[in-house]
Amino acid sequence: MKAIRIHRHGGPEVLAYEDVDIGQPGPGEVRVRNMAIGLNFIDVYFRTGVYKPPALPFIPGNEGAGEVVAVGEGVGDFAPGDRVAYAATLGSYAEERIVPAQFLVHLPGSIDFETGAAMMLKGLTAQYLLRRTFRVEAGHTILVHAAAGGVGLILCQWAKHLGATVIGTVGSPEKAELARQNGCDHVIDYRKEDFVARVKEITGGEGCHVVYDGVGKATFPGSLDCLRRFGYFVSFGNASGPIDDFNILLLSQKGSLFATRPTLFSHLATHEDVVEMSNDLFHVVESGAVKIPIHARLPLSEAAEAHRRLEGRQTTGATVLLP
Template structure:
């Protein structure tokens, strides 16, 4: 079986395409034949060592979709041939892999494997951001950084479906047009404009109820200036580098703000939450309210090139690796 492995931390060149053995599923596990694998910034963090894998070498990747080929002892909810998707289990850059059933869900027939692989991590991230971290509702004004990115496009569509006014930041005219097509009411090109000043202008000085920031260093602390008093700053990624340590008193000075950083893994700690969150995501996609844009497809063997494009912020929507 072919897989991508990392033997040492470093740049995209450390992603090696090689033969591996994965064995058979144990109790509570299934063996999945991946049809498509999702690409995410967290894959870069594991490759570089910013996030620590359990050991070296390791197979990167945290989401995928495919078919069950074998089940371990005690597995009752899945059988060979079932269409499935999974998330938050390191090791998806492979033709086949072992997955504990706690992170596995049945993929509806109407959702293609490519879509399933592209939507689990990004879509469930959007779910916890919009429905659990700050519960967006009609009338809210929200700011989404990197609105043309994989999570950003889902956040924007879903927030519009919930009745929010969405302001998005992007880095090019092409990305601005993409963000508009996916529901952004106002788009700011952060390379040309002071996004905090534009947010104040757009909101008549009131500010946003919540800022969703997957960019990190480049957008902080200006993101705080986009919020109204008692607003909420939600950080969930560091595409431009980590936010530098700051004095917590800054939150008081900027308007008695709330600030949080949450992990999808924490929200998925209970099996019932995995199922409930996935069901809500599938429902909003099947309804047509949220479309999962897969804008690039590469063979698994070209994972290094996929990482180069993602790190250079040359991608929009989702990229999937095909096995």
């Protein structure tokens, strides 16, 4: 069986396409034949060593969709032939893989494998950000950084569906147009405009109720200046590098702000959480309220090229790898 393995941390060139043997599923595990695999920035974090894998070598990747091949002892919810999808479990860059049943869900028949693979990690991230971390409701004004990215496009559509006013930041005119088409009421090109000044202008000086920041170092502490009193700064990614340590008094000085750094893994602590969040995601996708834009498809063997494009900010929406 073919898979991508990483033997040492480094650039895209460390992604080795090679033969592996994954064995059979143990108790509570399921063997899945991947039909499509999602690409995410967290894959870069694991490749470079920002996030530590359990050991080297390892198979990267954190989401996918496919069919059940075999089930281990004690698994009663899944059977060979079932259409499934999963997220938040390392090892998806492979033709087949072993998945803990806790992270597996049945994929509705109305959702194809490529969409399933592209939507799980990014869509579940949007779910916990919008419905669990800060519960967005009609009348809220929100700021989404990297609004044309994989998570950003889902966040903007879903937030607009919930009745929020959505402000997004992007890095090019093409990405600005894409963000507008996917729920953004106002789009800021941060390469040409001061996003803090524009947010204050758009909100009449009031600021936003919440900022969703997956960029990190480049947008902090400016993101704090986009918030109104008692606003929420939600950091969920480090695309430009991790945020440097800061004095917590900064939050009081800028309006008694709340700041949090949640992770998807914490929200998927139980299978009940996984199912509940996935069902919420499936509902908005099946209803048409949220569309999952797949803008690139590459063979699994070209994972290194996919990483180069992702890190070079040449991607919008989702990219899927095909075994």
